[in-house]
Amino acid sequence: MPGSHEVTRVSRTNGRMKRDRTSIILTCLWTAAFFASCSGLKPYQNTPDNNLHVHTAADSGSWFSSVRTVVDIHRVTRDCRTAYEGTVQLNRPAVDVGIPPNRWSRLVFVFASSGFLANRSGSITYETHLKPRGGYQYDVQVTYKDDMYNVAVRETPPGSSISREIEHKDLRACSANS
């Protein structure tokens, strides 16, 4: 019967189209996963205590440019070497992060700017080292305005509302105090 042949042909064609679409989607997903793994950036796995509260205010000051802010977190080993642990996107005004207490971590704040018209990009980093104390809370103010940036870290003891600013520390702090 010609009619049933046509139905069969149409349903075969539909099945092939579905398979093609599925394979295209799978290929796209694999490609995305491949490039994601090759980019070198991985999401940071928070520790449960969420002791670092990052408040970000970043404004490029222009319609034709943008600034993206992230913080790369590195573990500092006992011999004061660093190992990349992951990246936290600072794309919200407030982001809570868990940093392991009682050991040094290296925090690298990255300000990546790009211009749409000039098609140019660049990034600048600010890094500091932090050894959080157990039970203490840490507030980080990250600002970028008028092409100036600032990172300020404050420490608050448990059960207190009085905080103190923590000075910028480089890797020498690790070898001096570890």
Next chain:
Amino acid sequence: MNRIHCFASIMCVVWLSGCISHPQTPEEFRKAVPTAFSAKVETFEVDRPFSQVATTFQKMGPNCLSKTIKTTSQTKTSYQVIVTTYKPTVLVTPKKAELHVQFHHDQGVIGVGKEPEGGYYLLVADASPVSQSKTRIDLYRPSMGHGVLIQAVRNWATGENVGCPDLTK
């Protein structure tokens, strides 16, 4: 650093040197700037004790300016990557605080002439006490480009809006 800054840097270096030699020391830089085409001296006083200005230079100079910056510019026909390393030096005595900023192109720009150790001099800021609460600043700086860096150093002197300059601008 965009093309204008790059051009300004090269012009600064070329004109400061008179196409013969580059200032090899901060003192040579101070002497060359007043007659240079693309650099100028800016002098002002701030209502801040000298010790505070010196402390800010000591804190912010190394934190903000010990950087290696990579910028990428792309058009339909070109792709340019410039890598620049900045080197700050802060010297403090009871009578004077000096901030020297040098730069060296690691990639993307060809150097002309003899480069001082640590890179070409880009900016020198001298702070000296006028009274208990006032400090005089002599800023030897480029007159084209590097506006963000210059503004940051001014802010470190005045103590207002103290932050780090985005050296990619």
